Amino acid sequence: MKRKRLINISKAIGKYLFRVLTLLLATSVVAFVLASLSPIDPVQQYVMGAGAVSMEQREAISEYWGLNAPPTERYLNWLSAILRGDMGVSILYRQPVAYIIADRFINTFALMMTSWILSGIIGFTLGCIMGIWRGKWVDSIIKRVCLVLCSVPTFWLGLVFLLIFSVWLGWFPIGFSSPIGIADSDVSIWQRLYHLALPALTLSFISFANVAMHTRQKLVDVLESDYVLFARARGEDTWTIMKRHGFRNTLLPAITLQFASFAELFGGSVLAENVFSYPGLGSAVSAAGLNSDVPLLLGITLFSALFVFSGNFIANIIYGVVDPRIGEERPHGQAIGD
Amino acid sequence: MCHDNLPLLEVDNLSVSFRMYDKAFEQRDLKVIQDLTITVNKGEILAVAGSSGSGKSLLAHAVLGLLPQNATVGGRIFYKGRPLDVENQRKLRGSEIALIPQSVTYLDPLMQVGKQARGADKSPKRLRRQREVFQRLNLTRQTEKLYPFQLSGGMARRVLFSTAIITDAELVIADEPTPGMHLDQALEALSILRELADKGKGIILITHDIDLALQFADKIAVFYAGTTVEELPVADFAKGPGALRHPYSKALWHALPQNDFMPIEGFQPYAGDLPEGCLFAPRCPLKTSECEAENPPMRKLRGGKVRCVHAS
Ligand code: SF4
Numbered sequence: 001m002k003r004k005r006l007i008n009i010s011k012a013i014g015k016y017l018f019r020v021l022t023l024l025l026a027t028s029v030v031a032f033v034l035a036s037l038s039p040i041d042p043v044q045q046y047v048m049g050a051g052a053v054s055m056e057q058r059e060a061i062s063e064y065w066g067l068n069a070p071p072t073e074r075y076l077n078w079l080s081a082i083l084r085g086d087m088g089v090s091i092l093y094r095q096p097v098a099y100i101i102a103d104r105f106i107n108t109f110a111l112m113m114t115s116w117i118l119s120g121i122i123g124f125t126l127g128c129i130m131g132i133w134r135g136k137w138v139d140s141i142i143k144r145v146c147l148v149l150c151s152v153p154t155f156w157l158g159l160v161f162l163l164i165f166s167v168w169l170g171w172f173p174i175g176f177s178s179p180i181g182i183a184d185s186d187v188s189i190w191q192r193l194y195h196l197a198l199p200a201l202t203l204s205f206i207s208f209a210n211v212a213m214h215t216r217q218k219l220v221d222v223l224e225s226d227y228v229l230f231a232r233a234r235g236e237d238t239w240t241i242m243k244r245h246g247f248r249n250t251l252l253p254a255i256t257l258q259f260a261s262f263a264e265l266f267g268g269s270v271l272a273e274n275v276f277s278y279p280g281l282g283s284a285v286s287a288a289g290l291n292s293d294v295p296l297l298l299g300i301t302l303f304s305a306l307f308v309f310s311g312n313f314i315a316n317i318i319y320g321v322v323d324p325r326i327g328e329e330r331p332h333g334q335a336i337g338d
Numbered sequence: 339m340c341h342d343n344l345p346l347l348e349v350d351n352l353s354v355s356f357r358m359y360d361k362a363f364e365q366r367d368l369k370v371i372q373d374l375t376i377t378v379n380k381g382e383i384l385a386v387a388g389s390s391g392s393g394k395s396l397l398a399h400a401v402l403g404l405l406p407q408n409a410t411v412g413g414r415i416f417y418k419g420r421p422l423d424v425e426n427q428r429k430l431r432g433s434e435i436a437l438i439p440q441s442v443t444y445l446d447p448l449m450q451v452g453k454q455a456r457g458a459d460k461s462p463k464r465l466r467r468q469r470e471v472f473q474r475l476n477l478t479r480q481t482e483k484l485y486p487f488q489l490s491g492g493m494a495r496r497v498l499f500s501t502a503i504i505t506d507a508e509l510v511i512a513d514e515p516t517p518g519m520h521l522d523q524a525l526e527a528l529s530i531l532r533e534l535a536d537k538g539k540g541i542i543l544i545t546h547d548i549d550l551a552l553q554f555a556d557k558i559a560v561f562y563a564g565t566t567v568e569e570l571p572v573a574d575f576a577k578g579p580g581a582l583r584h585p586y587s588k589a590l591w592h593a594l595p596q597n598d599f600m601p602i603e604g605f606q607p608y609a610g611d612l613p614e615g616c617l618f619a620p621r622c623p624l625k626t627s628e629c630e631a632e633n634p635p636m637r638k639l640r641g642g643k644v645r646c647v648h649a650s
Pocket residue numbers: 585586616617618619620622623624625626629634645646647648649
C-alpha cells in the first residue's frame with residue numbers, strides 16, 4: 001500500500017511540473033504581448049536623462065536590442081535568453097533583473113511569511129472560537145469584524161495603521177526595511193523585525209478574515225456531524241472533542257487555504273510595500289510599471305506566477321500526503337479479514 | 339437503600355417534539371414521540387421493534403440527552419431509580435450508558451479506528467480490552483490502524499459495536515447494530531450482548547430484524563408511530579398471534595416471512611398528521627368509537643403490557 005501511494009504522489013508531482021511549465025509559458029506570452037502593445041518606447045526610457053541623443057544613435061540602440069525584428073522573433077529571443085538564465089538588465093536600476101529580484105525577494109519573503117503565519121494563526125484561532133460558540137455573541141461580533149475586514153482595501157488599512165501606530169503612538173517606524181543611514185550589513189535582525197512588524201500586520205489583517213470564516217464553517221460542519229454526536233454520547237466534553245476531532249478535521253482545510261492564498265498575499269504586498277515604502281518586490285514592480293522598466297516588469301511577472309503556483313502546488317501536496325483518503329484506494333473488504 | 343430490584347432504566351410516557359418552522363415562518367411543534375413507556379431490568383435484553391419512523395432511534399438519543407436544540411422532551415426517565423436529568427446524562431454518558439450507533443458516519447473519517455474504539459481513555463488497560471474485543475469480533479490487528487473509509491460495511495459495524503463493549507457500561511443501547519454484518523458475525527455480536535446481559539447489565543436492542551431479536555432478547559417492546567403499543571415476554575411472540583395482545587403486534591407477526599408474509603394494510607401515520615385517540619385506529623380491524631376518544635393508557639395484561647382498549 002505504501003508503494004502504491006508513493007507512485008501516486010510522484011505521478012501527481014510530474015503532472016504539476018508539466019502544468020507549471022505550461023503556465024509559465026502562457027504567462028510569458030501574455031506578459032510579452034501586453035508589454036509590446038503598450039505605448040512604452042524602451043529606447044526613449046533608456047536614453048531619458050542622458051541628454052541629447054541623435055536619431056542615429058537611437059536607431060543603433062534599437063538595432064542592437066533587436067527591436068526592429070518582428071514580435072515573434074523578439075519573443076523567442078527573450079525567451080531563449082531567459083532559459084539561459086539571463087533576464088536582462090533593469091532600465092530603472094541599471095542592474096541585472098535576476099539580481100534585483102533575488103535581492104528584493106528576501107525582503108518580500110520575510111514580509112509575506114510573517115504575515116502569512118500571523119494571519120494563519122489569528123484566522124484559525126478566531127475561526128475555532130466562532131465555531132465552538134456558534135450563534136453566541138462572540139461568534140456574531142467576530143463574524144462582523146471579519147466581514148468588515150474582507151471589504152477593506154489594503155492600502156487604506158495600511159494608511160490607518162501607519163497613522164495610528166507610527167504617527168500618533170510612535171510605536172513603529174514610518175517606513176523602509178531598516179533604519180536610514182546605517183549600512184546594510186550593520187542592521188540587526190531586531191531592527192529588521194521592527195521595521196517589518198507594521199506592514200506584516202497590515203498584510204495579515206486583510207487575509208485572516210478569510211481563513212477565520214472558512215475555519216468557522218468547517219468546524220460547524222464537524223461539530224454537527226454524527227461522529228461528534230457519538231463522541232458526546234461517549235462522554236467527551238467540548239475540549240476533548242476539539243482535541244480529538246475538531247482540530248484534526250479543520251486544520252488541513254485551513255492550511256490548504258493558506259497556501260492557496262499566495263496570490264492575494266502577493267497582490268496585497270504590492271500595496272502594503274508601497275504604503276510603507278518597504279523595498280520589496282511589490283514596490284519594485286510598481287516602480288517598474290510607472291517607469292516603463294519592461295525587463296524588470298516581465299521578470300517579476302514570471303517570478304510571481306511561479307511563486308503563486310508553488311503555493312497552490314504545496315497546498316495540493318499537503319492534501320495528498322496528510323489526508324489518508326487521498327492517493328490510496330479503498331482496499332477490498334475481502335483482503336483484510338472480512 | 340437497596341436499588342437491586344429497581345429497574346435499570348424506566349422510561350415513562352416520554353414525548354419528544356421538534357420545533358419546526360414551515361414556509362410562512364410559522365412555528366409549530368412536531369410531535370414525533372408520545373406516551374412512550376419501556377422498562378429495562380438488569381440482566382435483560384429488551385428488543386425494540388417497529389418499522390422505520392416509529393421513533394426507535396430518537397428514544398436512544400433522548401435517553402442520552404443528545405437530541406438537537408430544537409427538541410422538547412416531556413415525560414420522565416429514571417436510571418436506577420433516579421431521574422435522568424441533563425446533569426446526570428452528562429455524567430453517565432459513555433461510562434454507565436453506552437450507545438452503539440447505526441452507521442459508519444459515526445466514525446471520525448480522519449482517525450484510525452483502533453484509537454476511536456478506545457475513546458479518550460489512553461490507559462494500557464483500555465488498549466488490552468480493545469484488542470480483546472476486536473479479536474472476539476474477528477477484527478485483525480491491522481484493522482486498528484485503518485481509517486473508516488478503508489473498512490467494509492461489516493467491519494465498520496463491528497468497530498462501532500466494539501466501542502460499547504470496550505466500556506464497562508451498565509446499560510448498552512444498540513441502535514440497529516447488525517445490518518451489514520454477515521449472519522455469523524451478527525450472531526456473534528448478539529451473543530456478546532447476551533453475555534453482557536447475563537452478567538447483569540441491561541441492553542436495549544433497537545432492531546427491525548424481529549427474528550434475530552427473538553433468539554436473544556428477553557422482552558420485546560413494539561413501537562408504532564412514536565409510541566409503545568405493547569411490551570411482552572419474547573416467548574409470547576414465538577407462540578403466535580394468540581399469545582399477542584395488541585392488534586399491531588399480531589399484524590407484525592403475520593407480516594413475518596416465515597408466517598403468513600402478509601403485509602399490513604395502510605400506512606403508519608406521519609408525525610405531523612396523527613389521528614385522534616389510538617394511533618393504530620385507522621388501520622385496526624377491531625376499532626370502535628371508544629378507541630378514538632384518547633390514546634389508550636398502557637395497562638398490564640397476561641404478564642405483559644398493552645395500549646389497547648379491546649385487548650384481552
Ligand atoms: S385501541 Fe382500538 S383501535 Fe387501538 S388498537 Fe386497540 S382495538 Fe385497535
